[in-house]
Amino acid sequence: MIVFPNAKINIGLNIIARRPDGYHNLETVFYPIKINDVLEVIEADELIFESSGISIPGDVNDNLCIKGYYLLKKDFPKLPPVKIHLHKNIPIGAGLGGGSSNAAFFIKLMNEKFELGLDADRMEDYARILGADCAFFINNKPVFAFEKGDEFEPVKIDLSAYKIVLVMPDAHVSTAEAYRGVKPAPVKETLYDLVQMPLADWKRHIRNDFEGHIFNAHPVIRGVKASLYESGALYASMSGSGASVFGIFKDTPDLSHLEESCQVFYDV
Ligand SMILES: C[C@@](CO)(OP(=O)(O)O)[C@H](O)COP(=O)(O)OP(=O)(O)OC[C@H]1O[C@@H](n2ccc(N)nc2=O)[C@H](O)[C@@H]1O
Numbered sequence: 574m575i576v577f578p579n580a581k582i583n584i585g586l587n588i589i590a591r592r593p594d595g596y597h598n599l600e601t602v603f604y605p606i607k608i609n610d611v612l613e614v615i616e617a618d619e620l621i622f623e624s625s626g627i628s629i630p631g632d633v634n635d636n637l638c639i640k641g642y643y644l645l646k647k648d649f650p651k652l653p654p655v656k657i658h659l660h661k662n663i664p665i666g667a668g669l670g671g672g673s674s675n676a677a678f679f680i681k682l683m684n685e686k687f688e689l690g691l692d693a694d695r696m697e698d699y700a701r702i703l704g705a706d707c708a709f710f711i712n713n714k715p716v717f718a719f720e721k722g723d724e725f726e727p728v729k730i731d732l733s734a735y736k737i738v739l740v741m742p743d744a745h746v747s748t749a750e751a752y753r754g755v756k757p758a759p760v761k762e763t764l765y766d767l768v769q770m771p772l773a774d775w776k777r778h779i780r781n782d783f784e785g786h787i788f789n790a791h792p793v794i795r796g797v798k799a800s801l802y803e804s805g806a807l808y809a810s811m812s813g814s815g816a817s818v819f820g821i822f823k824d825t826p827d828l829s830h831l832e833e834s835c836q837v838f839y840d841v
């Protein structure tokens with residue numbers, strides 16, 4: 574069985590408070606975008622993980638697909654061994670949730686392939702264990718997210734009339750680094766309301782709290798955001814903990830000046 578895990582962008586990201594468990598309460602809007610990995614799972618004599626495309630840092634046993642397998646196996650001991658092939662296309666550590674998406678799509682694929690009988694809520698519960706960003710990818714629809722980013726309210730937001738461009742500069746930001754450098758603060762207006770405003774107003778009201786210190790540490794990312802506005806973006810922002818930056822345009826822009834130093838994904 575083959576599925577195509579997609580990436581996400583964060584529209585707004587406000588870090589509200591540090592939690593006793595060391596995580597942070599936040600508000601954000603997750604929005605799915607069309608940059609995809611390829612995930613294939615077949616039955617096998619033993620558990621095998623192979624990948625191609627972008628190489629994935631870290632130990633194979635820490636891969637979120639493998640962690641997802643063992644998580645399901647604990648509750649479904651009869652689950653047979655599988656061979657997993659993951660073709661990585663989503664930039665890694667980019668604020669795009671690629672690994673989290675792989676985990677969630679793996680759970681959905683195993684549920685269907687082995688008829689585990691899990692509904693979306695149960696699959697979200699499994700995904701929450703694997704990471705704060707994973708549960709969103711079970712339903713994979715635009716949502717207002719809060720708590721650790723794993724509790725949701727549906728939000729009416731449709732960007733299909735616009736062109737979204739995703740730019741990946743030559744910079745790497747770890748999620749933990751991003752959280753270490755941010756000062757939590759309560760919000761004056763909730764993102765849930767702010768994203769209902771006309772898109773032309775977003776630039777003045779919607780922000781990503783990671784941008785301040787991440788831009789100081791990685792000025793190239795600030796430069797990409799400025800370049801997107803200079804190229805006519807109605808709204809541009811770093812996605813999540815970065816380093817990727819997205820821009821929302823009326824029409825597909827010419828960003829050839831960025832293509833030498835960045836990976837540019839048009840109309841995602
Ligand atoms: C920042 C966000 C915004 O959507 O995504 P990315 O930019 O990474 O895609 C997420 O909060 C990342 O979610 P995810 O990447 O799943 O985080 P996890 O693996 O669960 O946690 C990695 C580390 O990030 C920090 N962390 C994560 C989530 C959260 N609400 N508070 C935190 O403090 C913790 O230090 C944790 O050890």
Ligand SMILES: Nc1ncnc2c1ncn2[C@@H]1O[C@H](COP(=O)(O)OP(=O)(O)O)[C@@H](O)[C@H]1O
Pocket residue numbers: 629630631635636637638659664665666667668669670671672673674675676706748813814815
């Ligand atoms: N299937 C996977 N794909 C990508 N990264 C993974 C995967 N499993 C675990 N990881 C680890 O997760 C981190 C990147 O996660 P990812 O979701 O791509 O980042 P981000 O959420 O910032 O976009 C890397 O350190 C990588 O080692």
